[in-house]
Amino acid sequence: MKHPILSGSGYKLYTMIWFVVMTAHGSVLYFYYDFSMAIAVGDSLIYNLIFGVITPGLWFIVTFGSLNKDELSLIGTHTGAAFLTIVVWLSLSSYSLKLIFAAESAYLQFLTDSKIWRMIIGILFYSISVLIFYLIKYYQDMQKRLNRELELQNLLKDSELRMLKSxxxxxxxxxxxxxxxxxxxxxxxxxxxxxxxxxxxxxxxxxxxxxxxxxxxxxxxxxxxxxxxxxxxxxxxxxxxxxxxxxxxxxxxxxxxxxxxxxxxxxxxxxxxxxxxxxxxxxxxxxxxxxxxxxxxxxxxxxxxxxxxxxxxxxxxxxxxxxxxxxxxxxxxxxxxxxxxxxxxxxxxx
Missing domain, CATH: 3.30.565.10 (Histidine kinase-like ATPase, C-terminal domain)
Known part of the structure; x- marks a missing residue:
């Protein structure tokens, strides 16, 4: 099954979406919280870039998790995956930004105070990404079924035509x-x-x-x-x-x-x-x-x-x-x- 981002031209739309998210994120920090342009761009770039790199891997969780027909196991899989994804995302992002803006005490305090809503945003990102992947997978599965049915219909048609000619x-x-x-x-x-x-x-x-x-x-x-x-x-x-x-x-x-x-x-x-x-x-x-x-x-x-x-x-x-x-x-x-x-x-x- 083709990866919707890593195969074909899906990466173009994916990059565009994250660019819009980064722009909105940086604008909020710059205009609402009055941080400098460097901090606004750095915060937006680091957080969204890291999650953007992690997101394609969620496709494999969706693909292989769908093989499990047990709903409870599927919920458990996504709960664990979401927890691990958000922890890795927040840890890498916070660590990177603390190194870059070590001298900005006000921003470092903001990083600490905003962990909760960043965690909520991470859950939202994970949920939206997984939902989109499930929709894509459903569409791909449907196309495969339609193609198989079309192939069977063509085989049946050819067989019947051969029978009639015979x-x-x-x-x-x-x-x-x-x-x-x-x-x-x-x-x-x-x-x-x-x-x-x-x-x-x-x-x-x-x-x-x-x-x-x-x-x-x-x-x-x-x-x-x-x-x-x-x-x-x-x-x-x-x-x-x-x-x-x-x-x-x-x-x-x-x-x-x-x-x-x-x-x-x-x-x-x-x-x-x-x-x-x-x-x-x-x-x-x-x-x-x-x-x-x-x-x-x-x-x-x-x-x-x-x-x-x-x-x-x-x-x-x-x-x-x-x-x-x-x-x-x-x-x-x-x-x-x-x-x-x-x-x-x-x-x-x-």
Missing amino acids: QINPHFIFNSLNSVSALTISKPENAREMVIKLSDFLRYSLGKENSELNSLEQEINNATLYLDIEKVRFGDKLRFEKELAAECANVNVPNLILQPLFENAIKYGVYDSIEPITLRLTCERRDGMLQLQITNSFDPTSITKKGEGIGLENVRKRLALVYGRYDLLEVEQGEKDFAVTIKIPVDEAN
Whole structure:
């Protein structure tokens, strides 16, 4: 635990405080008691300088005394420390001043007569110093707790993000391998092409495993690679269009954020459809947000597959973890199309 005076720039404020105390002390002796300037400055300097040198050591009493949970022991510790501090302070100060001003009989008598109120001032100095140190210690302990909580929250957030991302690839890989297995018999060349594209896709995905954000341009390239893999399976039944504003490309988005949305569109739009299905990606900046929308047409006469909504919920949770907001994903279903819109705060993404 850092010493509030001996580490950092705390000594500057500490010196300033004692300078004010010395000035007030010397002024009282000079203007009220009519002592000479030399006596007023000497008395103020010696007494306050010695206590100022002793005070930093009280921090260690506060720090180690706090380890003792017994209140009576703590009171006893401070009582003994206060007694020892004041005795040492008064003894050294009086002895030094008697040597310096040995010829000033009136001042020497004043030193003797003022022992009681100097002792009271010493108790006040000790109490104020200890109280301030306790407040500083409480603040430092609170900051440590807040930092530990923040570290734990970040670890939890990273763990949850990794868990959510880990749900993406296995699901897609299993589907792709099943398709490759089927194509090896009916269309071997298509199976070979699908394996190559799948290899490229996994190389990209694994390469981005440890980074949370990626440029939208790279994410779209990766999503396009994913769609190319699916086109090997579905052929002309799957169509893809995109319309992107020029200012969208370099904005950072959570990596692998588009693939689950395309996977969801294919699962619920392409699988059961007889007619060609078009997936459309649009992007624009609006109201301080990057708005990405993936729309897929579907055959309303086909039997819709029932799912658990894992893909959309995965994306929703990841956006909430990265940006701390739960309103960044919207879903809208029309008579013949299904649209998912995600919003990326531009200031946070760049």
